[in-house]
Amino acid sequence: MVEYIIVGTAGHVDHGKTVLVNALTGVKTDRLKEEKERGISIELGFAPLVLPSGRKLGLVDVPGHEKFIKQMLAGVGGMDLVLLVIAADEGVMPQTEEHLDIINLLQIKKGIVVVSKKDLVEEDWLELVLEEIRETLVGSVLETAPIIPVSAFTGEGIGVLKEHLDVLAAATPAKSLVGKVRLPIDRVFSITGFGTVVTGTLWSGKIGVGDILELQPENLQLRVRTLQVHGQKVEEALAGQRVAVNLAGVELNALARGSTLLTPKTLHSSTRIDIKFQLLKKAQPLENRQRVRIHLGTAEVLGRVILLEGKELNPGEMAFAQLELEEPLVAAQRDLLVIRSYSPMVTIGGGQVVDPDARRHRRIDQTTLERLNTKLEGSPGELLFEVFSDRDQALSREELMKALDLEKGFLGEVLAELLQDRQLLKFDFEGQEWYLTAALEERLWDETKELLLKYHQKYPLRMGFSKEELRSRKFSIWQFKTYNGLLQFWERQGKLQTVAKGVKLPEFNAEPNLEEQRLIAAIVAAYYADFYQPPTWDEMLKTVGLARETGEELLYYLLGTQQLVKVTEGLLFHREAIEGAKAKAKELIKTQGSLQLADMRDALNSSRKFVLPLLEYFDQIKFTKRIADKRVLFTG
Numbered sequence: 001m002v003e004y005i006i007v008g009t010a011g012h013v014d015h016g017k018t019v020l021v022n023a024l025t026g027v028k029t030d031r032l033k034e035e036k037e038r039g040i041s042i043e044l045g046f047a048p049l050v051l052p053s054g055r056k057l058g059l060v061d062v063p064g065h066e067k068f069i070k071q072m073l074a075g076v077g078g079m080d081l082v083l084l085v086i087a088a089d090e091g092v093m094p095q096t097e098e099h100l101d102i103i104n105l106l107q108i109k110k111g112i113v114v115v116s117k118k119d120l121v122e123e124d125w126l127e128l129v130l131e132e133i134r135e136t137l138v139g140s141v142l143e144t145a146p147i148i149p150v151s152a153f154t155g156e157g158i159g160v161l162k163e164h165l166d167v168l169a170a171a172t173p174a175k176s177l178v179g180k181v182r183l184p185i186d187r188v189f190s191i192t193g194f195g196t197v198v199t200g201t202l203w204s205g206k207i208g209v210g211d212i213l214e215l216q217p218e219n220l221q222l223r224v225r226t227l228q229v230h231g232q233k234v235e236e237a238l239a240g241q242r243v244a245v246n247l248a249g250v251e252l253n254a255l256a257r258g259s260t261l262l263t264p265k266t267l268h269s270s271t272r273i274d275i276k277f278q279l280l281k282k283a284q285p286l287e288n289r290q291r292v293r294i295h296l297g298t299a300e301v302l303g304r305v306i307l308l309e310g311k312e313l314n315p316g317e318m319a320f321a322q323l324e325l326e327e328p329l330v331a332a333q334r335d336l337l338v339i340r341s342y343s344p345m346v347t348i349g350g351g352q353v354v355d356p357d358a359r360r361h362r363r364i365d366q367t368t369l370e371r372l373n374t375k376l377e378g379s380p381g382e383l384l385f386e387v388f389s390d391r392d393q394a395l396s397r398e399e400l401m402k403a404l405d406l407e408k409g410f411l412g413e414v415l416a417e418l419l420q421d422r423q424l425l426k427f428d429f430e431g432q433e434w435y436l437t438a439a440l441e442e443r444l445w446d447e448t449k450e451l452l453l454k455y456h457q458k459y460p461l462r463m464g465f466s467k468e469e470l471r472s473r474k475f476s477i478w479q480f481k482t483y484n485g486l487l488q489f490w491e492r493q494g495k496l497q498t499v500a501k502g503v504k505l506p507e508f509n510a511e512p513n514l515e516e517q518r519l520i521a522a523i524v525a526a527y528y529a530d531f532y533q534p535p536t537w538d539e540m541l542k543t544v545g546l547a548r549e550t551g552e553e554l555l556y557y558l559l560g561t562q563q564l565v566k567v568t569e570g571l572l573f574h575r576e577a578i579e580g581a582k583a584k585a586k587e588l589i590k591t592q593g594s595l596q597l598a599d600m601r602d603a604l605n606s607s608r609k610f611v612l613p614l615l616e617y618f619d620q621i622k623f624t625k626r627i628a629d630k631r632v633l634f635t636g
Contacts, residue, residue: 004240005169006078006201007049008060010103011085012093016116016152020085021061023152024162025049046199046242048230051166058201058230058242078184078201078297080172080240081165082111084142088121088149091129092136098347100140101280105350106336109141110168112148114161119151175239180266181205181213182332183243184297188255194226196252198261199244200298205263207237207245213261215250217269217328222261223248258299260330266402267356269328274320274358275337275351276376277305281316283341283348288312288363293345294323296337296353302326305339308363308372320372321351322358331356333375333404352376359390380404380414381423385437393478394427394436394486429485436486444486445495447474449505452496456508461553463510463560464502500560510557519544519554524563527574532581532606536570567617571610581614582623586633594630 009017021027027047049057060079082103086096103111113133118126130147137143146164150157187199207213211224227237228244237243245261260267279286288307293300303325313319331337335353340346354375361368375386387403388395395403401411415435418424425441427434448470455465467487475483487503490496496503512520522544527534535543541551558564564572573581584603588595601611615631618624624631 004056004058004175004238005080005172006058006060006240006242007081007083007165008079009083009085010099012087012090012095012099015085015087015090015093015096017083017085018061019152020083020114020116020150021047021059023150023155023158025059046230048242049165051162051169053166053170055166055169057165057169058240060201060242078203079106079108080110080175081168082108082142084111084113084145085116086113086129086133087117088115088126088129089117091132097136100136100142101347102338102350103142104140105278105338105347107141110172111142111145112161112164112168113137113142113145115147115149116152118149118156119154175202176204177206177239179205180263181207181211181261182263182267183207183213183245183261184299185255185259185261186257186298188252188257190252191246194246196247196250196255197244198247198255199242200261202237202239202241202243203297204239206239207243207261209235212264213245214264214266215255216260216262216267216330218254218259219268220250220254221264222250258297258301260297260299262330265398267330267332269330270357271325271328272358272360273323273325273329273331273353274355274361274372274375275323275353276318276372277307277313277321277339277349277351278318279313279315279349280347283315285315286313286348291342292348293340293342294325294329294337295340296329296331296335299329301329302342306361306363308361308365308369310364320354320369322361355390380410381418384414384418385423388437388440392440393475394434394440394482396432396434396482400435425489427485427489429481429488432481432485434482434485444474445490448490449495452503452505452508456505459553459556461510461512461516461557461560462502463556464497464499464504466502467498468501470503510560512554512557516554516557519546520558520563523554523558524574527564527572528576531574531577532604533610534571534573534577537572538570568613571613573614582618585615585618585624585631589624589631589633594627594632595624596630 009021011017025047047059047061049059051057084096084100084103086092115126115129115133121129126149130149133147137145148157148161148164150161152158182203182205183200184203185198185200189197191197207224207227209224209227213222213224214220215222224245225248226246227234229237229241286305286307288311289304291302291304294303303323306322306324307313307319308321309319331353333353333356335356336350337353338350339348341348354372371386371389374382378386383404384400387400397411397415404411415424419426423438424435425438451470451473452465455462471478471483487496487498491498494506497506523540526540526543537551537555541548546554559566562575565575565578566572581604585595585600588599588603592599597608597611597615600615601608604611615624619626619631622634625634
């Protein structure tokens with residue numbers, strides 16, 4: 001049984017929505033002094049309702065006055081069912097029609113049309129109003145909805161209304177309790193002794209006391225101190241419930257209606273959103289870059305509509321568009337939003353989110369339009385490939401879940417199927433898994449292989465191509481761990497080999513020719529002869545009569561084969577000299593407890609000029625650790 005369902009009212013001002021909620025629940029949702037004095041709802045009101053079956057509903061009473069459409073939209077976003085209230089004595093009015101447009105745009109397909117104030121009219125007038133209502137509903141999501149005349153004053157029809165609510169509630173799917181928490185905030189206030197409190201309808205997931213949630217777009221991490229559902233303190237709040245969340249560690253002025261509480265690192269805000277835009281038939285033609293008001297959940301932001309399919313959108317038409325926002329907005333793929341004109345403020349259309357964090361597009365570009373259509377209509381597998389196409393890199397399962405907004409189990413099934421078909425590849429590194437398309441891996445390998453081939457041909461004495469330079473050239477947008485994971489994946493497949501801080505093709509080996517071998521032997525012998533007082537590299541080049549460019553390639557080979565070790569710029573030691581110096585240092589520290597520069601100088605029969613850089617090198621490679629003017633062995 002679905003226990004928690006949100007039912008919202010909609011309709012023209014003074015058509016009896018608040019009185020109806022009171023008749024159903026016994027709760028007066030007018031809580032502001034101004035509301036009571038003026039007799040109209042200004043802010044959202046909430047009341048719990050338990051149906052005869054035991055099902056629990058949360059009733060949201062929204063304002064009907066045209067001045068308060070913003071507040072109405074803040075309440076309508078999380079509705080499962082809607083009660084469209086039309087007064088029998090007035091019939092369909094302007095705000096009735098605008099609220100119906102909003103219900104259509106948000107695709108709230110389950111609802112009841114409540115004809116209020118039945119006691120104020122005669123039967124023949126009521127029949128005329130009912131006929132007008134039926135005509136108005138044609139073509140709308142509520143076209144087949146039951147129409148129930150009631151009187152909140154006498155109670156007539158209220159029982160029938162509850163019975164119909166029970167039937168609809170039984171057929172309403174539950175909101176997801178698994179996956180990410182998503183709570184659009186509609187009220188922010190402070191309670192003495194408790195601090196900052198926010199309220200909203202929990203769209204998905206569940207919140208527990210002590211949970212850490214993320215506030216977007218403010219990007220704050222906040223802890224849940226206490227929870228209430230309809231005034232009752234609870235340890236856990238579930239999707240579909242009206243929730244009051246007492247947050248720790250945040251001031252009242254840091255929060256506002258329109259922000260969203262989320263499971264950390266699941267959704268983030270963006271100032272560029274792709275949508276499939278629907279312009280209402282009654283609206284004026286929409287021009288490219290027209291400034292509008294965008295409503296999503298409890299948020300309202302200003303922005304411009306960038307039309308991607310033409311210069312103008314005509315009434316009743318649909319087209320792909322990009323919203324260029326003046327403030328960041330939190331959205332998820334397939335969210336429905338409402339768009340109102342900047343001035344005058346009337347509802348002109350809406351849309352479905354295609355990409356909640358879009359890049360800038362060229363207008364009237366067929367490739368872009370095809371990709372957007374795939375994102376909107378594609379299968380989970382096609383959507384996954386679109387994500388890879390957008391990112392052009394390997395992605396973790398968590399990143400894919402965030403991008404696709406799929407449940408963990410379902411995403412696992414999609415990944416398994418694509419892995420089995422070899423359309424997708426998987427590799428792991430340091431306990432984490434990454435995925436990439438077979439086509440992307442093939443392209444990256446072809447480019448990397450070509451780069452390595454050219455490098456080996458140009459520099460036959462170099463052991464391999466620098467990992468860091470390869471990352472800079474081909475993988476600059478990749479995370480460091482992901483990049484290293486791919487290199488490891490290729491090495492396991494035998495495609496490349498890692499050497500020191502570089503990579504090479506397996507078939508390549510640095511092989512000096514006979515003349516180069518003679519020069520290398522002479523250089524190594526010279527460094528061995530001057531064991532702890534070696535020549536600088538510039539001095540060595542003069543001794544053997546080598547040009548700097550030729551000598552540089554020999555040096556790459558000598559360092560790559562570790563025959564020489566670079567201690568600092570221009571200063572090199574024979575490999576055995578380094579090992580001998582390490583042994584001397586270890587022995588001195590063992591017998592004396594520590595090592596000083598003078599001790600090492602005497603032990604090596606060298607000078608400060610050579611010993612100081614050598615000791616600093618030992619510190620750098622974490623063989624020794626300097627403490628004041630002494631050194632000890634490095635222990636971590």
